[in-house]
Amino acid sequence: MTPPRDARPHVCLADDGIALRGWIWEPAVPRGVVVLRTPYGAWRQGDTARSWARRGYRCLVQDVRGRHASDGEWNPYLAERDDGRAVVEAIRAESRGLPLVLSGGSYDAHAALEAAREIEVEALVLMVPALGLSETAWDADGRPQLYHRIGWWHQHGRGPRSHTPLTEEQLVGRVAHAAEVGVHRAAEEWGWAPTVLAGWRRLWAAPPLDLPRAYGAIDAPLLLVRGDDDFFHDDAGRLAASWSGDVHLVDGPWGHRLGADIADDEVRARLRDSGGIGGVLDAWLAHAGLPSGVDTVRHRVPAGHRSRSAFDPLTGRWQHERTA
Structure with a gap:
């Protein structure tokens, strides 16, 4: 800085x-x-x-x-x-x-x-x-906004500093993986820390x-x-x-x-x-x-x-x- x-x-x-x-x-x-x-x-x-x-x-x-x-x-x-x-x-x-x-x-x-x-x-x-x-997790039709949320949490949701954003190929791959195995299991496999995983679970469970x-x-x-x-x-x-x-x-x-x-x-x-x-x-x-x-x-x-x-x-x- x-x-x-x-x-x-x-x-x-x-x-x-x-x-x-x-x-x-x-x-x-x-x-x-x-x-x-x-x-x-x-x-x-x-x-x-x-x-x-x-x-x-x-x-x-x-x-x-x-x-x-x-x-x-x-x-x-x-x-x-x-x-x-x-x-x-x-x-x-x-x-x-x-x-x-x-x-x-x-x-x-x-x-x-x-x-x-x-x-x-x-x-x-x-x-x-x-x-x-x-509101950030789901769109107006109730569909999960996997692309935007995975990208944001990878870059900004993990710790005091932002990380390098995923490439388009990496992000698309993670979206496909989360759609296949579920958002929680996918994040665990990405190696996110327990505190980050807790916030990730809170994201998808939060009421409107x-x-x-x-x-x-x-x-x-x-x-x-x-x-x-x-x-x-x-x-x-x-x-x-x-x-x-x-x-x-x-x-x-x-x-x-x-x-x-x-x-x-x-x-x-x-x-x-x-x-x-x-x-x-x-x-x-x-x-x-x-x-x-x-x-x-x-x-x-x-x-x-x-x-x-x-x-x-x-x-x-x-x-x-x-x-x-």
Whole structure:
């Protein structure tokens, strides 16, 4: 790990005394705060943090418990609620009077949602959320997502550091093997440690989240980005439907890696020329009365409890509409 030169280290203690570490990117004059908690390496989120800093936000990117610089044991999807609350309380005390936004994509979105269950924040900005264990294990039709789960747990689910990803040939072979002998026996034969196997068993046995019960009481405004080709697309829709506060959906022809998953160079160029997802984010922040980092915004997000922005890959234009 090479520490980012334009950020300062940050340490927060969880309720049990575990040190949770990250980095803070600081604008010249902070007008808001963003907290992003991730298992993928806080220093890797520098570009995202800098984009928030340009908007006037003090941005904390923190390694979750048991990953990279943070202490403790890594158990995916188990510790983010209490740890997230402790972190938000700590950063609020350091940034009194500033609005606080929770943000993140994929697993980071789960961490943000869990923190929001415990402590009030001004807004959430979530992308392609991996909502929970069951939601990542099974698709909308109840089929096991072996390809994505085997790949993720091999790379990110085993210990404090990520491993080299499987090659396509290796991953396809493991998927076929798990389909033949079962997910548990296959993982045992791959030589995974007992603690990892325990988490793997927990993944496949976890019940689906009751989204209204889990997140229905959160009334903070939500910007929710989902992708037409993302394997968590339907889960994002269910989250939006269960949200009690204002929610703005952002739809487009991307997958789990957002614009990086758009194979067509011309479509990527149209998305960039349109201002991209960041342009809609700026409009939404301004509409919500939060710092947006720009004096004028390119888009006009409609007022309403539920609204949507959809990118047309053929015309390169955004359509903004109120849906409820």
